[in-house]
Amino acid sequence: MKVTETTLPGVLLIEPRLFGDSRGAFWETWNATRYAEAGIPSAFVQDNVSRSSRGVLRGLHLQHPQAQGKLVQVLQGEVFDVAVDLRRDSPCFGQWVGATLSVENARQLWVPPGFHHGFCVLSDVAVFCYKCTDFYAPQTELGVLWNDPDIGIDWPLEDPILSDKDVALPRVSEVARDRLPSIADYEVVE
Numbered sequence: 444m445k446v447t448e449t450t451l452p453g454v455l456l457i458e459p460r461l462f463g464d465s466r467g468a469f470w471e472t473w474n475a476t477r478y479a480e481a482g483i484p485s486a487f488v489q490d491n492v493s494r495s496s497r498g499v500l501r502g503l504h505l506q507h508p509q510a511q512g513k514l515v516q517v518l519q520g521e522v523f524d525v526a527v528d529l530r531r532d533s534p535c536f537g538q539w540v541g542a543t544l545s546v547e548n549a550r551q552l553w554v555p556p557g558f559h560h561g562f563c564v565l566s567d568v569a570v571f572c573y574k575c576t577d578f579y580a581p582q583t584e585l586g587v588l589w590n591d592p593d594i595g596i597d598w599p600l601e602d603p604i605l606s607d608k609d610v611a612l613p614r615v616s617e618v619a620r621d622r623l624p625s626i627a628d629y630e631v632v633e
């Protein structure tokens with residue numbers, strides 16, 4: 444597999460090795476040894492799947508405390524997936540990276556704990572799945588508005604379909620700084 448660092452330190456783009464033949468294709472989506480070599484922890488405790496229609500946008504989400512590292516991928520369709528660094532003391536505060544993930548390109552994004560995450564659907568349907576390093580803890584959910592101009596994500600769609608919860612998310616400037624994670628909160632101690 445090919446692992447590429449993104450412009451946000453810690454966020455990785457993973458391109459599994461695809462084995463195509465006359466039947467279709469095969470690829471490994473998780474291998475404890477290989478992903479550990481790439482710097483991705485193996486302590487996943489929950490797998491999630493969501494199915495969404497074209498134009499749906501889910502995000503930008505974070506749990507804190509109890510942040511989840513997420514290894515995300517698409518099993519049907521295509522999405523534009525985004526990680527945002529809103530750790531309050533990060534030199535990259537406010538920066539984002541995005542990648543197009545599809546079942547055809549089989550790409551995965553590693554979103555480390557402490558980063559906000561979201562995606563929008565570019566195909567008629569997208570089945571999105573992700574491994575998480577911590578459990579769902581709705582009482583710790585935070586989030587910021589998908590189109591906050593202070594982040595300025597270049598989403599490849601306008602007027603997305605949002606949940607009521609996501610419509611009501613605050614802008615970054617409306618979130619008290621001490622509610623955001625710091626780098627140390629989720630630093631990996633070797």
Ligand SMILES: Cc1cn([C@H]2C[C@H](O)[C@@H](COP(=O)(O)OP(=O)(O)O[C@H]3O[C@@H](C)C(=O)[C@@H](O)[C@H]3O)O2)c(=O)[nH]c1=O
Pocket residue numbers: 491493501502504505513560561562579606608
């Ligand atoms: C995330 C989650 C939701 N749920 C339930 C709660 C709710 O009734 C229903 C839908 O939840 P949500 O609206 O929060 O789902 P969704 O908007 O898809 O939330 C997800 O968005 C992406 C961008 C992420 O990064 C994820 O971590 C998660 O926050 O599913 C669980 O049971 N377990 C879970 O882990």
